[in-house]
Amino acid sequence: MSPCGWAFRLSEVLDVGVVVLGQDRRIDFANRRARRLLDVGSDTELEQAWIRIQPELAPLFDRAVPGASSPVEGSVPTGPSPEAAALRIQVYVIDEDEYSGHLLLLKNADRADAIDASLRHATRNRNLGPLYRDHAHDLKGAMNVIAMNVELLARRNDGDSSQSDMTVRSAVVRRELNRLDRTLDVVLNSHPVERESPQVYDLGLLCRSLFELVAPRASRQHVRLDLALPSGRLDLDGFPDRIHDALLNLLVTSLDAMTEGGTLKVTVERSTAARVYVCHTGPGLEADKLSELWCLHDSSKARGTGVGLYVTRMIVEAHGGRISYGPGPSGDSCFIVELPSPQPHSDL
CATH class of the missing domain: 3.30.450.20 (PAS domain)
Structure with missing residues (x-):
């Protein structure tokens, strides 16, 4: 034909x-x-x-x-x-x-833009659901510790606690309240506001917030997190909410590959293009799968949708960047994202 x-x-x-x-x-x-x-x-x-x-x-x-x-x-x-x-x-x-x-x-x-937005939202919700459950467990643990110490503090009226013991219990409650506050900040910041137009954002700060978001899941899987950032700000022009989604896809994909522990390392470099290396020590992809890695609905996971990496590629390329996959500096598996034109710091 x-x-x-x-x-x-x-x-x-x-x-x-x-x-x-x-x-x-x-x-x-x-x-x-x-x-x-x-x-x-x-x-x-x-x-x-x-x-x-x-x-x-x-x-x-x-x-x-x-x-x-x-x-x-x-x-x-x-x-x-x-x-x-x-x-x-x-x-x-x-x-x-x-x-x-x-x-x-x-x-x-x-x-096409409306369909892309729907895919981004669906992928974001799929990624955030399990991460929110891990944070919910942390919140529940903090609340249990607070409840126990409040009960012990209440016994002061019965004369069962010394002043030094009361001081210790009060410090524990303050510590757990701070922990609650930090966790809630992470959850609230994990769903960035969608932007109608590009803006200047700090890529390093965005990567740091992503690490805080995936930290409970990494801890549960015995995965060590390692973040290497350049000194100072690394300002780029673009849609930070979309870059957030793209990099979150890579972090979740890497964690999916390390069910029995390992190391997840993100390195951000400042050059003619900003480069983000997302490397993990889990099993890499087979060579015959690489040609279809970024295709829609292609997945190496038993229950994967094949949407996450497609959306990631779509977002990166829409920002004028490139994404690739291959061995990292230490022989581990590595996604490499290049985003163009780091901008000098300016106030919007």
Whole structure:
């Protein structure tokens, strides 16, 4: 079956626009959904629309490579008007014996953004649920200690406690109240406010808050946490709530791999790009799984959804960054996130 033939078959079952380009980057096939998204009817209108948006796609074509496990993605306007709808376009390279060119998948950008937001929220809730249970156990333990010491303090009226004993019990209650306060702060800060526009945020502070969030689970699994941050602030431009979700996915994935203990180390480096190394001593991925690591619905876990790492890649690339997986400096398994253009500190 020719590429245009299988593209037609594919387009009949998927609610996306499908465009096949030849080696000359001219349209060989466009399904009905693609024509509706481009707001064209005839082949002549289709060619004119393609000539209009092709320059916007040039950077995507430059980045697309054969055999990539994930597409190159970007958004382009459908027309010159500021009110024109935008399209989310994914670019795949076709490099087969019988055909060479590109496959483009088109979606309405607003609709695609809404779907991405739903995936982010679902992944966040899936990650936070078990972590909240671990924090709830900590809260319950603190409350039990407070209740016991309050009961002992109450006996002072009966003359059963010395002044020194009362001082010790009071200190214990104050300590546990502080512990409660810290735990509640961690829980409250674990669900960052969604931002409508980018802002400057401190990547080091964000990583520190994530470590506090996963600390109870790491303790329960006998996993040692190690955080290495550069001195001073490391300010980046972006959406801190989304970067929070992306890095939390990596931490949870790493903890999932260390059910019998180990070490989880996060190293943040300041360079031409900010780099975050999330390394763990659990089992690594098999080589035949690496090509599908970032694909939607692909998971090596028995009950995994295959959404977490896909969402992580989506968030990192939307920030102009890159993510990879491989052996770390000590031979352990390591996710490497690169985020561009660390900014000098400025007050918003």
